[in-house]
Amino acid sequence: MIGKQILHYQVLQKLGEGGMGMVYLAEDTKLKRKVALKFISSRISSNDSEVERFRNEARITASLSHPNIAQVYAIEDSEHGSFIAMQYVDGVELGTYISEQNASIKQKEDIALKVARGIGAAHKKDIIHKDIKAGNIMVTPEGEVKVLDFGIAELSSSTKETSSGEYSGTATYMAPELVVGKDADIRSEVWAYGVVLYQLFTGELPFDGAYEQAITYSILDEEPTPVKERAENIPSYVEEIINKCLQKKPEERYQSFDEILSVFENHARSSARSDSSSKGNFTPLKIALTIIISISLIGVFIYGGMQIASSEPDTQKLAIIPFKNVSNDDASRILLDGVLETMTSKLSQIDNYKDALWVIPSSEVLSNNVQSPQEAYKLFGVNLAVTGSFQDLNDRKRLTINLIDAKNLRQLKSSVIDISGDNVVNLQTETVLKLIEMLDITTNDRIKATLAQGTTEIPAASSYYLNGVGYLYKYSQSDNLENAIILFKKAVEEDPNYALAFAALGESYWRRYEISGGVTYVDSAKLYLNRAMDINSELIPVQQTMGLLDLGTGDYDEAVAIFTSILEQEPGNEIAYGGLAEAYDNLGMYEEAEQTYKKAISLKPDYWLSYKLLGNFYLRNGDYQKAIDPLYRVVQLTPDNFDGYSNIGVAYYYQSNWEMAKQYFAQSYEIEPTESAASNLGTVNYLESNYSEAAKYYALALENNPNNYAIWGNLASVQGLLGKEEEERANYEKAIEVAENQLKVNPNDVNINAVLGSYYADIGDSVKSVFYIEKTLRLAPQVPSITFRAASAYENLGNRERAIDLMIKAVEQDYPLENILNQPELSELVSDQRFQELINNFPPSD
Template identity: 35%
Template sequence: MEIERWAEIEHLYHAALELHDSERAAFLAKACLGDEPLRREVESLLASDAQAGSFIESPAIEVAARSLAAEGLLPDLSTAALKIGTAVSHYSLITKIGRGGMGVVYRARDTKLGRDAALKFLPEEFVKDPQKLERFRREAWAASALSHPNICTIYEIGEHEGHLFIAMELVEGKTLAEKLKGGPLAIEEVVANSRQIAEALDEAHEHNIVHRDLKPANVMVTPKGRVKILDFGLAKLVRETETDAQTEESLLLTHAGAVMGTVPYMAPEQLSGEPVDARTDLYALGELMYEMATGQRPFLEPQTSRLISAILTRLPRRPSELNPQVSEELEAIIVKAMEKDPAKRYQSARELMAGLGPQESALWLPLSASKKIEASAAPPLQKGKAVFIGGLALAVLSLLVIFLVPAIRRHILSPPSAIGGLPVQKELAVFPFSVIGGDTGDSAFSRGLAETLAAKLTQISSGRSLRVVPVQDLSARNVQTARDAQKVFGVNLVLTGSLERAGDRFRISYALVDPKSDRQIRADTLTVSAFDPFGIEDQVVEGTAGMLGLIVRAAERQQVESHGTQMAGAFQDYLKGLGYLQNYEMTENIDHAIDSFQSALKVDSNYTLAYAALGQAYWRKFDTTQDTGWVNKAQNSCSHAMTLNSELPATHLCLGIMESGTGYYTKATEEFHKVIKIEPTNAFAYEGLANAQYNLKRTTEAEATYQQAIAVRPHYWAPYNWLGVLYLRTGEMQKAAEMFKKVTQLAPGNHQAFYNLCGADYFLGKWDEAEDMCKKSIALRPSGIAYSNIGTVTFSKGHFEESAGYFEEAVKLDPNDSEMWGNLADAYRWSPGGRARAISAYSKASALAREMLRVNPRSYKLLGDVAIYEAKSSNIKQAMDDLAQALSLAPKDVQLMYNASIVFHLAGQKAKAFDYLRRSLAGGYPVESILTDPEWAALRSDPAFQQAIGPAKK
């Protein structure tokens, strides 16, 4: 078959493979234009593809043999089972332990020497084939010539009742394949293992023996760290004479061009049917080193045809991208060992060992800590370049597939492997892709892409065992690694990747990662135009869904593929804006986000999503600067988005945030209900709805909303946290503590859960436990709330000056939080000589709270806080006015009722003070906090005070 003909077949095959089964016949009928042989060839490949077995993970010789056996060209490879306990020469069979190198392997007891051994039996059908029998003897002879501590020792060759066997050393331990299931190895272990493998290969190569099937399953590591190479079953004696070479060809290539080895670890020359030598094993060692260092193979294509193409033509990702602990020196050794051209590799195992030897200490250092490579070292992996062998790599691949191994063609074009290794309930975090060779705009684009990807995966998660953590949550908690995502959010999968710019194109590599082991489970790479953001998003969404084992339903496809605009430039600016807004803590990023959304609207003035996002950016600007001028801009943008398209959940979410933030809670609930109706898994909508319901004094409804959010996403920590905060507000402290404990179980690294649990324990009177929880929160991540909470605990213990130190740390971290300034003022007020500092701090707290009241004048909490600040500053009239307004909005709020008791006490209205004290206690306010509050110190012996707190004390 001509190369051009194969190219046409391959093109149609891959195009058809992308279609649903029901669409393929019509496509081929139109594409083949009456060329029936062409159509039959493609249909044959597709049919074989659907039945393909585990070719990728099997040695090619075994696949070929199975295929030939299936076609009747070779007997079945099964070996008649021998009974356990059977005496074989001076061995007694103990148990069957597997199959290796075309043979069945038993554990046996050597009754002469009193040791266990491994016995490998050849299939009895092979005994009848003189060529196979000769290969078996040569294999055993070749292996028995090797005596090295890193090579499995051959004891003898024997025969039992017509069955030939090899008795060999029984190696205890784990295969490298088993060890790699736990992720990448420690760098020192990578180096130690690599050196031992190289030493073993050096010994074999000295005896003119090439392994040709070096892979993790053929490398055993003993409990003491000794490496043993198993099964030189595919070893080929390298003869220099033409006669010997012809003999080898007749023995090993029973079908022209048959390949020996396991595809993922085969060198390019091995795949191309070219002569192999010692350098072929060094390529496989390079692949083993790559996998030991990164936890994944260099090429992860699930289809064999694409895997072969990748090995022949592509460069893998740099190991240091996948594991920052890989040093430049180690990376250089791996890269040189894996050169596609054998002439550019190490020329001997001894040369590779020399590279490992003198540089051992540097090899163990991470990339950032190790010194630069000398100019003579191996070159780093190149960016953005495909490698072509002689300009005809794909042609070589085509010939290999069609001509060299015709009997196993249907196995080569195997489908993507089944979705295995994935948890049933998938808890996914989507990380922004790292940017290589781009600018800040590309970085923002990458972050925005991650946000929309997470949102679209959330859209298709309804009714499926998938929950996606919003990208904004990752940014808000500064989660930057897969393991941190597991600790903070309780995820069991992470999507991560890289985006590399090469001129006007992006090379995007992305993978699903197990956060516990940092091991890649699935991965893919695509190259697209940098000016086609639609294609980028669509392909990554589709690819990720496939990795997760999800099929995008027809009803979902239109929603998933909708971008809200037909203008690529507008969509690109929109993604950049989303990316900038994720890092809003840097005020310049909010400005960049506003600029990006405005640029998108210049390109497409009817871009609804851009208006909704611009509204949220304006609101974020207000929240950061407290400049109320941004509020109107935010409201106008959200309202304009609504007029353009009232069906999008983003427009209702935007408007709901604005309405709730400005105190229009009834309108806010309407908007959040609309979001949930369209997008029932939207976490932000549930949070906003319940918060608005609570502010409308509809506490029962708020509780039900949070419980609904939990039912929708039972493995997501946030709804439990929200419900716990609600219970704190309503005085149900034990329920609050239970919710926060649940959060710590789902997300043990979540600092917010611990400072909330600190608050609950404080109100339950467990002050020592509360202090421990706050300290744990601070150890995970310092925050203003954690410092404020631990300050409150120490304040209640009467350690006022110590508590002032904690509150000072709190206002450093959250300088615009009025409540923290109020707490600091309290600590100053009761510290010796702190009155003046207290008045100043109360003034700051009051000013911050009143600025927020300009935006939301219906906030009873802010009104109750300023009432306290004014009363403690002796501004009693103002305090009473603020308190009256607050009580009119939330007369049964527990904290507000306690604030009222303090204000009335400072105003000299003792009866009302004790009345509100009783009410707060009845609502669940902890009596321990009252008894230790210095505000009541002068009244603790007062009978009226004792009467007010009496029921609670009991």
């Protein structure tokens, strides 16, 4: 088997053999990642019930997505048999870790907490593992913990059908009720977790014997050696958890893993309160400010798409410039915007059949306010631009389109399209076909079928839809979203099976949420997008929209599935590459995310947006030096790209090179006075103690976007330094309001949880502050900026010891020491002798 190519998996080595079959390490040649392939053994392949059990494992585990559960990617059939492709966890079983690693108490506490989170996440989906043991828990060198092998898991709603004879859990971890033949439930899992914790902290099993009958007798009739006798330094709260988990009667144990997790959280809160009270009164400190990374989405969900094509010297790099509205009336302008948007989207789809063509997403053209071929050339590096004009005559509509050499500003081709009456279906179709002809693309049946996908034959529905798209194209303008929603609803009334119109409704409500923060809009977005999927789940634009909504609401496992499926159908889909990489990033799968971004670049090495996405990925993950190369490539390819300059400034900021950071922020602001450039200039001025200038730039940023909680928090901080206490508190409260509203959509958003911990510390609410700080550290224990923010918050609460521990950890994770030493609000911590002694091993970087 080793060395063989099975479907798109290259088998590398044997990993082991489990109850279901052999397990191999393989390379997924499509996604360039390592996976574990779990084959069904020949012993059970002839048994239909065992085969179904094997498939059941895949179906159940595939429905789970959590940082502490090993992810199932696919179930496959091949000439070598059926197998599951799973996430490869490069680590050791917990039993091996216990025997070989001299782990600290804190490390053991971290493992215990992560195992509880993983099991608890499964329970929330009504899934019981039914074989929790040290051998089914993996620990990586980086401290990641994964629960795996749901080989005998079942939906808890069907456990009534399971007899003790069918339960094949490991004897030493079996609860008393299972030993006597009763059904398994969540409380049986609580018992097994207690056994794992006992083993983790003592190195011994609580119930053991030379043979199975001796083990079961011990489980039923004996009490384990008190855990304190075997581990004198075990924290009392962990001892409490173990003792309650190992109660003989199920009703006397924890009834859910939420109860266990609450013990961990209560311990964190009480520790913080105790430490804080021992310090006496402490003047609250302000914390370090947030640098904003300028990140543009890859276009409007449905309509602005782009396919990756090969990058030959004669590549047609195209931008469609907003057309002139000769009629100069609002109705024509909206219709024209809709035509422009659908032209861009439809032309992008042709990229699957025409090499050496790519199209700038219309959202990039709009957000950068590009009005001419020359601007498109300077900003995007295109060599072709499409311009045009629209005129609504009495008996017909006339559209003139021009193909322009963007570099030399020469008109290459021109065409006039006249459409009689109000037949907007023909208007958009004829426009796209004419542009394809002007680009010397030969149409065939496949291209024509692609252009026709998702359209409606009902003229009124098409007209409402196209005008709705026109409003949605400029959704940030007053009343445009409301008008778009009205028109899309009319479109689906005319054609109840118009999938694209339902998807557009979903996007409209999502945009509404982004602007206003109303959580009910998210529910509406999901409702309409689910309807679109029900009508036609094969439409790529509908899938893209659903995938991007999953990203926004934190359903990262669903996003991975959708974007992977899109790439299987359209291997050059830029939106899918970006979405897949972002989903991997949010799942903590750094290597997979990085390789996905790099794959997009390799397919199109001269497209600036792919470099920008990779650079921003590095910035988010603290790889500041690695970010500079791709971000410099952005401004080399597009010299007037203000986001590119801003993000280079961010990379220099986090390397403590504030002079270079300010230079690039100022260059970005000079090209385009954006929210991010203004905010970042505010931050650099803050670090230089120019607080009035900092407040000015933050206020300018909020004029552009009043729903940015980070800037409200930053403004509050500098107002405090200026002695404006009332304004300071009011703006922190505003920051909390905006952040908590956004957290309702994705409760596990790391950044929002982190800033809430900080903001509550700033207004003196220690209970809520500690809750959010510890939650953030659980979600992102290895991210240096998160660790730094948590340390700052604890310092603000007066817990100096915890603050120093976390601050040193942040430095160990490569957070710039200079950024800590130069924060005025951290001056007392920095001067603390304990901190000074610890940082002697961390000299300032050059």
